[in-house]
Amino acid sequence: MHLVQQLLFVIVLAAAVYLFxxxxxxxxxxxxxxxxxALNDNPGERWRNVLxxxxxxxxxxxxxxxxxxxxxxxxxxxxxxxxxxxxxxxxAIGTHRLFAxxxxxxxxxxxxxxxxxxxxxxxxxxxxxxxxxxxxxQRFIGHxxxxxxxxxANYILITEIVLMVLFLTMNTADQVLQSRGSxxxxxxxNFWISGLLTPLLNGLSDSSLMxxxxxxxxxxxxxxxxxxxxxxxxxxxxxxxxxxxxxxxDLRPKGKMENMPAVQKEVQLMLQPELAASExxxxxxxxxxxxxxxxxxWKNLLEAYSCTACGRCTAAxxxxxxxxxxSPRKIMMDTRDRAEEIGRVLNKQGTxxxxxxxxxxxxxxxxxxxxxxxxxxxxQECPVSINPLHIILQLRRHLVMEESSAxxxxxxxxxxxxxxxxxxxxxxxxRDKWAVEMQG
Amino acid sequence: xTIKTMAEYAASGxxxxxLFWVGCAGSFDQxxxxxxxxxxxxxxxxxxxxxxxxxxxxxxxxxxxxAGNEFIFQMMAQNNIQVLNGYGVxxxxxxxxxxxxxxxxxxxxxxxxxxxxxHTSFLQQLIDEGKIKMTEGGTFKGRRIxxxxxxxxxxxxxxxxxxxxxxxxxxxxxxxxKRCRSKGLCCGAGGAQMFKEEEKGTTRVNFERGREAVDTGxxxxxxxxxxxxxxxxxxxxxxxxxxxxxxxxxxxxxxKQLGD
Numbered sequence: 001m002h003l004v005q006q007l008l009f010v011i012v013l014a015a016a017v018y019l020f021x022x023x024x025x026x027x028x029x030x031x032x033x034x035x036x037x038a039l040n041d042n043p044g045e046r047w048r049n050v051l052x053x054x055x056x057x058x059x060x061x062x063x064x065x066x067x068x069x070x071x072x073x074x075x076x077x078x079x080x081x082x083x084x085x086x087x088x089x090x091x092a093i094g095t096h097r098l099f100a101x102x103x104x105x106x107x108x109x110x111x112x113x114x115x116x117x118x119x120x121x122x123x124x125x126x127x128x129x130x131x132x133x134x135x136x137x138q139r140f141i142g143h144x145x146x147x148x149x150x151x152x153a154n155y156i157l158i159t160e161i162v163l164m165v166l167f168l169t170m171n172t173a174d175q176v177l178q179s180r181g182s183x184x185x186x187x188x189x190n191f192w193i194s195g196l197l198t199p200l201l202n203g204l205s206d207s208s209l210m211x212x213x214x215x216x217x218x219x220x221x222x223x224x225x226x227x228x229x230x231x232x233x234x235x236x237x238x239x240x241x242x243x244x245x246x247x248x249x250d251l252r253p254k255g256k257m258e259n260m261p262a263v264q265k266e267v268q269l270m271l272q273p274e275l276a277a278s279e280x281x282x283x284x285x286x287x288x289x290x291x292x293x294x295x296x297x298w299k300n301l302l303e304a305y306s307c308t309a310c311g312r313c314t315a316a317x318x319x320x321x322x323x324x325x326x327s328p329r330k331i332m333m334d335t336r337d338r339a340e341e342i343g344r345v346l347n348k349q350g351t352x353x354x355x356x357x358x359x360x361x362x363x364x365x366x367x368x369x370x371x372x373x374x375x376x377x378x379x380q381e382c383p384v385s386i387n388p389l390h391i392i393l394q395l396r397r398h399l400v401m402e403e404s405s406a407x408x409x410x411x412x413x414x415x416x417x418x419x420x421x422x423x424x425x426x427x428x429x430x431r432d433k434w435a436v437e438m439q440g
Numbered sequence: 441x442t443i444k445t446m447a448e449y450a451a452s453g454x455x456x457x458x459l460f461w462v463g464c465a466g467s468f469d470q471x472x473x474x475x476x477x478x479x480x481x482x483x484x485x486x487x488x489x490x491x492x493x494x495x496x497x498x499x500x501x502x503x504x505x506x507a508g509n510e511f512i513f514q515m516m517a518q519n520n521i522q523v524l525n526g527y528g529v530x531x532x533x534x535x536x537x538x539x540x541x542x543x544x545x546x547x548x549x550x551x552x553x554x555x556x557x558x559h560t561s562f563l564q565q566l567i568d569e570g571k572i573k574m575t576e577g578g579t580f581k582g583r584r585i586x587x588x589x590x591x592x593x594x595x596x597x598x599x600x601x602x603x604x605x606x607x608x609x610x611x612x613x614x615x616x617x618k619r620c621r622s623k624g625l626c627c628g629a630g631g632a633q634m635f636k637e638e639e640k641g642t643t644r645v646n647f648e649r650g651r652e653a654v655d656t657g658x659x660x661x662x663x664x665x666x667x668x669x670x671x672x673x674x675x676x677x678x679x680x681x682x683x684x685x686x687x688x689x690x691x692x693x694x695x696k697q698l699g700d
Contacts, residue, residue: 062623255596256545260510264550267514271522289508318626318649323642371639374506374631375591380622393506400508409636410507417512421498422464423635431462432494434473435443438480 002094009091009221016225023232027305030343034298039248046247049385054246059383069124073160076121077239080114080167087221097174100188112192115168119193122164125157132157139311142320144330149235149309156236163223170216172197173209182206185213241306242384248299249385254376257393262286289397292358293339296391303386304336313378313388324371328378328388334363335391360395369395370407441484445494446527456491458562459529461543463536464499465666471673472666478695479535479559485698486571490533496523502538505546507632514550517542521552535559535691537592537665538630544597558593560603560664560690567609575699580612585693586658587614588649588672589624590665603664603690610697615656625649627675629667650675654685661687 052058057074060067086099100107132140132153140150171194177185179198201209231237269276290296313328314320320327338359345352360366369392378388399405406414413423421428449456460483466476483490501516524532532554534540543556557565566572587607593599600621607614619625628638628645638644650672653661661676663669672687679685 253541253545253597255541255592257505259546259549260514263510263514264518267511267518271515271518288510316623318628318645319639319641321625322628322645322648324639326639367639370636371641372631373591373626373628373633373645375626376595377591377623377626380595393508396506396508397510398508401510406507406509407636410509410632413507413632413635414504414509414512417499417501417504417516421516422468423499423503424464424468426468428495428498431467431497432443432445432492434462434467434476435480435492435494438441438443438477440441 006092006094012222012225013088013091016228020228020232023229026343026347027232027237029346030339031298031301031305033294033339033342034296034301035294037297037299039299042251045251046249049246049249049251050243053249053383053385054243057383059381062381069127072117072120073124073128074239076117076124076164077160079117080121083111083114083167084221084224087217091221096184097186097188100186105189108189108191111171111188112190115171115191115193118164118167122161125160125164129154129157129161139315142311142314142327142329144314144327144333145309145311149333152234152236153309155230156234159223159227159230163220163227166216166220166223168194168197170213170220172201173204173213173216176201176204177206177209177213180206182210235308238306238308238384241302245302245306246385248302250387250390254379258390260288260397263288287398288401289399290391290394291360291398291402293335293342295398296335296359296394300335300387300391300394301339304332304339306384307332307336307386308384309333310383312381312383313386316377316381318373318375318377319371324368325365326368326371328392331364331368331388331391332386335359338363360398364395366399366405369399372396441481443480444491445496446491446529447494447496449491450527454489455528457489458491458531458533458557459524459527460490460492461532461534461536461539462492462497463534463539463666465670466535467497469666469670471669475535475666475669475689475691478689479691481695482563482566482572482691482698486566488566488571493523500539500542502542503632503635505542506630507635517547517550517552521547521550524552524554529554531555531557533557533559533562535664535666535689537590537596538667541592541596558597558599558602558664560593560606561599563606563690563694564602567606572694573699574609574694574697577611579696580610580660580693582611582613583660584613584615584656584658585610585660585662586617586653586656587620587662588617588627588653588664588668589621590663590668591624591626591630593664594624595622603662606690606694607662610693612660615658617652617656619652625652627663627665627668627671629665629671634667634670644675644678646671646675647678648675650677650679654679654681659685660693661685662690662693663687664690 057067057071060070089098090096131137171191174185175191175194176198178187269279287295293301309329311329317326317328342352372392374389376389416423416425420426462476465472498520499516500520501513505513532543537558540556540558543554585607587604589600626645627649653672654676661672663672669687669689676682676685676687
């Protein structure tokens with residue numbers, strides 16, 4: 001019987017890891033659809049960002065209450081996963097609480113800590129569910145979350161609660177069995193939380209308790225493995241990608257816009273034609289801006305997969321606050337959805353041919369792009385260093401330079417700058433009129 | 441008072457300490473011209489040898505670049521850099537955060553390397569060095585002032601304190617809006633919005649910000665950007681408060697408070 005369970009466990013574990021690894025490879029391939037960009041300068045500052053922003057969740061603390069709750073859930077999730085190691089080894093080798101005897105009296109302390117974290121995770125998730133579904137916080141009721149994204153968030157919170165309940169129930173049953181001196185349930189000493197819960201299960205027979213303990217053990221680990229495989233399809237992927245995303249975060253001042261060397265060169269040759277002779281002929285026609293995800297950088301796509309759709313960006317966006325269509329969160333969700341769409345074609349056909357769709361218009365409308373004031377509030381607010389503005393500006397460049405698509409007022413502004421050296425139609429001769437007026 | 445151009449300085453074989461980059465709004469917009477004049481007056485009183493480019497100045501290319509037109513931006517930027525480098529300009533001060541941002545962050549990789557200061561930082565230095573002195577009491581004594589962070593000075597370049605330090609030198613009561621510093625709400629003009637009609641929404645960004653500013657009970661809204669100035673002035677009007685609430689640039693506030 002034991003051997004069958006062990007075998008079954010190893011098969012399930014291997015399958016879960018294999019499926020997860022396959023999906024991870026797909027996501028990596030999708031992210032690398034983006035154009036290349038070098039983001040390896042300043043490793044010191046980059047590691048500092050990983051420590052402060054990803055591990056330390058520094059930006060979450062802009063709202064301390066939520067930050068503390070989130071930190072409980074996050075720390076609990078990571079630390080309790082240390083317990084998974086024991087569970088996996090027990091499952092594969094057929095032991096029970098393998099670490100109990102080597103760790104001795106330290107073991108119940110460790111489990112006690114895990115249990116306290118489990119309670120914190122449980123409470124945190126419960127409060128988060130209330131904030132989303134009962135209090136209905138502004139940023140959780142936006143239409144950009146309608147459908148799957150809103151359910152996704154609830155599934156994750158409910159799953160975490162279920163996993164924690166299973167973990168605590170398993171330990172409680174174990175504690176009762178230990179107290180009865182059941183064979184196989186070695187005495188570990190008192191667990192801090194489940195030790196208090198034993199009266200709840202005292203009425204059960206040994207065999208029911210064993211069934212309960214084993215049942216919870218299996219459901220817990222199966223739940224964990226299912227969760228692992230759910231992650232890559234979910235917005236919850238941020239628990240992994242927040243780390244690389246923080247490392248590759250833009251280190252330059254937020255006000256700096258990405259330069260376009262191809263245009264720089266072209267204008268240079270126009271202004272100084274004498275340089276053209278020594279210039280090697282350009283290869284192909286350069287593309288200006290971005291129309292689809294392949295035109296964005298891989299960092300933009302990594303960000304799209306790192307986004308957990310929390311909506312802090314959208315809640316701070318002046319355009320969104322005043323009822324415009326733009327939602328920076330939707331920009332990120334759309335980018336991921338389009339990358340996934342192309343990924344599905346790649347899975348089926350191996351190569352991607354034009355499918356008549358693009359990120360621009362099929363996902364993100366011109367109206368959204370034109371509502372942006374480039375104020376950087378979305379960039380500032382993002383706890384995991386996502387920059388929706390970079391995507392918006394690349395799409396704007398495509399609109400204006402590839403399609404000559406701009407509002408009439410912008411075209412006038414362009415014309416004025418070109419002809420009058422100012423965005424308004426004033427005579428350049430009047431530029432110092434104020435100075436003349438001051439002579440008096 | 442006579443304001444000399446770079447060309448005039450060059451002709452007399454002299455070099456000014458700093459170039460005052462006026463910007464398009466500061467040059468042409470009637471309201472913003474007052475900011476320009478106020479700042480020039482302060483520079484003059486502080487004994488700073490400054491120059492302007494005069495007719496040789498042109499748009500930095502900021503609105504074109506942010507709207508998506510990189511060609512026009514590159515044309516303006518490369519021409520400007522040629523002019524600035526031609527005069528050997530080392531230090532620039534400007535009263536426009538958009539010009540400031542583009543000089544500081546975007547011109548260097550095109551060959552334009554200058555020490556760039558926004559006028560609020562420059563004013564703070566002048567106060568710290570004792571080059572300008574504010575009168576005791578005066579126009580702003582006891583008045584409630586709220587400061588609006590422009591996006592291109594604040595979030596874009598992390599300058600939050602210099603303008604506040606300047607205001608603290610007044611004998612006034614400084615109150616913050618709920619959304620201030622890195623959480624400051626945009627006025628609605630950036631990203632070339634200034635030059636087009638707003639997209640459809642439930643309200644205008646400047647109305648939202650105007651309401652927030654008026655709600656502080658301040659009688660003066662201090663700004664640091666000519667575009668914020670336009671937007672906030674309209675926002676205050678929408679609240680029907682144009683008679684009781686003034687929108688003033690920090691340079692104008694300092695100029696009104698200058699001692700002898």
